[in-house]
Amino acid sequence: MTSRADIDVRPIDESEFADWSRAMNIGFLREPTTSEEYLEARRAQFTPGRTVGAFDDGRCVATFRSFAQELTVVGGAVVPADAVTNVTVSPTHRRRGLLTRMMAQDLAAAKERGDVVATLIAAEYPIYGRYGFGPATWATEWTIDVPRAGLDPRWAGPEDGGRIDLVDAEDVRKLGPELHERLRRSQPGAVSRDELWWQLTTGAVRFLPGFHEPFFAVYRSADGEVAGMAAYTTDDRWGDAKQPLNTAKVKWLTGVTPAAERALWRYLCSIDWVVAVRTGYRAPDDLLPHFLPDPRAAAVTTQADFLWVRVLDVVRALEARTYGTAGSLVLEVADASGLTGGRYRLEASADGAGTCAPTAGHPDLSLDVADLATLWLGDESAVRLAALGRVREERAGAARQADALLRTSRRPWCPDIF
DSSP states (O other), X not given: OOOGGGSEEEEOOGGGHHHHHHHHHHHTTSOSOOOHHHHHHHGGGOOTTTEEEXXXXXXXXXXXXXXXXXXXXXXXXXXXXXXXXXXXXXXGGTTSSHHHHHHHHHHHHHHHHTOSXXXXXXXXXXXXXXXXXXXXXXEEEEEEEGGGSOOOTTOOSOSSSOEEEEEOHHHHHHHXXXXXXXXXXXXXXXXXXXXXXXXXXXXXXXXXXXXXXXXXXXXXXXXXXXXXXXXXEEOOOBOTTSOBOEEEEEEEEEESSHHHHHHHHHHHTTSTTEEEEEOOSBOTTOSGGGGSSSGGGEEEEEEEEOEEEEXXXXXXXXXXXXXXXXEEEEEEEEOTTSSSOEEEEEEEOTTSOEEEEEOOSOOSEEEEHHHHHHHHTSOSOHHHHHHTTSEEESSTTHHHHHHHHHOOSSOOOOOOOO
């Protein structure tokens, strides 16, 4: 067995991309060998210096990639983020510290660049907490039993003067980016999408097997403004008595108004032959079930953690967001990696603005940097974390005060897997 010290962890160059891609496919249990067309399409994601591999005797055995991202925080501001993805370790090289080495290199580089946080979508829960990441948003998927929903089967369109049109991929690439920008500027937890995202979702670039062109529906309000859009596929199932049993699967649905969301969900439930709608990952407090006359027709299929965040700069992270009330709180933040630990005083004013600075004052709460990330976007309760032993009150009532400052009336949500 090769010693840990003899395994080379470093950014790859473009000539090593095929070997790196093979290792990534192995880690994700995909067919290892891929076509030149696949590799050429996948190279669109190659960023020099941020595509990292671990090499044992010249062969890539672990992969890691990061890219620039913007993350929306409470109040609508955005912060620069280091988005982590394509993380794998080949089964022959587990438990040798390769992920730890790759992560340490990447987070140190992100800190040096000035990124406020790092982000990722965790395939497995136990892995990333040891690197200071905490779950900052959750996601829920529903399956709608259409016949039970109680909607009028004669329904043919929005009742607010708007309209829904089916459009093609080119229209989505034209209309979608501006619509997403409107959504993400008002949705804590949402992240930026680059041009490649839109090419991938519409099939202009394809490097994953099994792509099926979706249907694309656009909602326009009564004044003609594009306020919503959805991408969905359908299967082709029929019962023995020749009755349709088709399911529509939503790949993504964006609505910048409740009216747009209502119209799109009702449209999806009105499609002939469709008896079930799988919603894709939505915010846990999504309005969807209550758009239906019978909310029980929307049954929870999945409920799980989603976006994980690693705070790299406590001061900038806490100053970027807004707060629900005026108050002052001193946080003792532990960070085993040494990137951003210390004691900080947060001061929030009545107008929601916050300032933060290192302090020598007595702490009100002590917590790990991963738990700070869990609280930061407003989804978790400091009182709950204190009950779990993950936050320690150094002053009686501090956890309740933290909830008043940090928690939000609507839950944060990240619409994207990356």
